[in-house]
């Protein structure tokens with residue numbers, strides 16, 4: 001088969017790009033525990049505060065770690081500060097009552113979108129005790145830049 005020289009260049013270029021994409025996804029999955037969005041659980045965004053899953057917000061300690069329930073809204077998180085244990089898996093359950101927000105725990109791999117109508121859930125473990133800033137990284141309105149919360153990771157007693 002006679003493939004013209006320039007055609008070969010483009011074929012190899014396309015192969016390299018596809019390989020690079022596949023490597024990026026694999027490395028992200030393996031090194032940073034990246035996972036597909038967990039948007040499988042739905043919720044009525046107008047009834048979040050009376051929904052049993054979000055009526056009580058905050059931290060629940062379990063035998064294995066902790067669960068954090070938080071609600072995002074323009075332009076705050078409720079609750080605005082949570083305390084979780086270090087070295088144990090922490091599951092975050094998040095939803096929005098208005099528009100799409102972000103949820104990034106700066107300096108960690110905790111990062112997800114919060115979309116009204118859905119419950120976003122992810123689990124991560126914080127090795128280092130300390131204070132972490134949670135910021136909204138999806139533009140959600142005029143005071144988007146003020147939307148933040150605090151995560152305190154406490155060392156085991």
Ligand code: CUA
Pocket residue numbers: 073074075100101102136137138139140141144145147
């Ligand atoms: Cu919420 Cu930006």
